[in-house]
Amino acid sequence: MANAAIPIQLIHAPQHNGMVIPYIALRHADGTPELGRVEPVRVAECLTDRLCQLCAQQLGAAAVGMARPQDFGYGYIPEPAQHPECAAYAIRACPMLLGRLPRLRDRTRPQRRRCDRADICWCGADEPPSVDAIVRSGRAATPWYSVRFPMSEYEVVESARKGPRGISLRAFTDPKVRLVSWGDPDLYELGRVVMNGLPTPWDGSGS
Template sequence: MANAAIPIQLATAETHNGMVIPYIALRHLDGTPEFGQIDHDRVAECLIEQRCQLCAQPLADAAVLMVRPMDFGAGHCPEPAQHPECAAYAIRACPMLSGRLRRHRDRTRPQRRQCTAAGCWCGDPVTPDLDAIVRSGQPATPWYSVWFPMAEYKLKMSARKGPRGISLAIINVKIRLVSWGDPDRDDLGRVLVYGLPLPEAGSGS
């Protein structure tokens, strides 16, 4: 599938193989992005400073979160929000959000070295977090976009590790199904319990 067209708002963004590199994406020392893995320091920066995870610019009047059923259960989204136009691009460009990737990548297998820069993390790959281990190789989960006004932006904090994510205790919110994936029983239960949108008949989601 051809790469999604990059909108004018992201015209100056850094790209790799025709795709915009999210600001929070983990990078090798040679500059190559590792799509699907995040830089936790940049995630915390965006959460605290209310910046977009894709372009790193300050969020304005409204923002969009990409949320899984399990996140609704936890009460917060662990990743930073995005500008509405950045989120629209991400939905088209990301294989998982667009529904092109039917399973999560297996993060439990040793990753081959990706670059030749001395001292890069890929010479001693980072240990996947628990969430990545649980999802590795599993069918894709449903994804929802959650639009909300920045007036209701609130972080959920942990005592020792700083911000855990953005609170989903939002009143003025618009929730849309982005990709249905192949939900298991637990996800289906969460979808029903939280009254989340279901695929429309014949939608192919």
């Protein structure tokens, strides 16, 4: 994340190097966040309890989710929503949402760092990357969209084995979809954009 100005409502939130640490961010045992990775237990908590993924406070009358073209195809957003003001900060601060990262992180390589409690931390485990990590690692950045919706239409998609999967996109009657960053979509992703009628940089429908 870049050093965007922190809004007053987030001034008391935990920070790292001048940036707000999202509540769902994966943390090392020494407390250092691993930005760009999430803690599944906290993700499930936010989805179920209707909490903002950034500040962990109850969502209000409206919320914003961040979605990729593939999420519109699946019919749900896999990460928790945010307050509109928290989402605005995230868009200014996150390099992926800003379009500054041309490619996704390569998860198949060894961890960049281990914390000083690696003996009890996840970073000390020598686990092979997941199939999803192998498939997505190093790929060109995907387009990102913000989806604003009323909380009266908030609906969680559940999985019988894994709990909450995400927020249903199909439950929204008139969501406000805005292009946040375009990335470098391949032909398959472009097809998803077209099929779902999503905004592009050229059609003037970014908001």
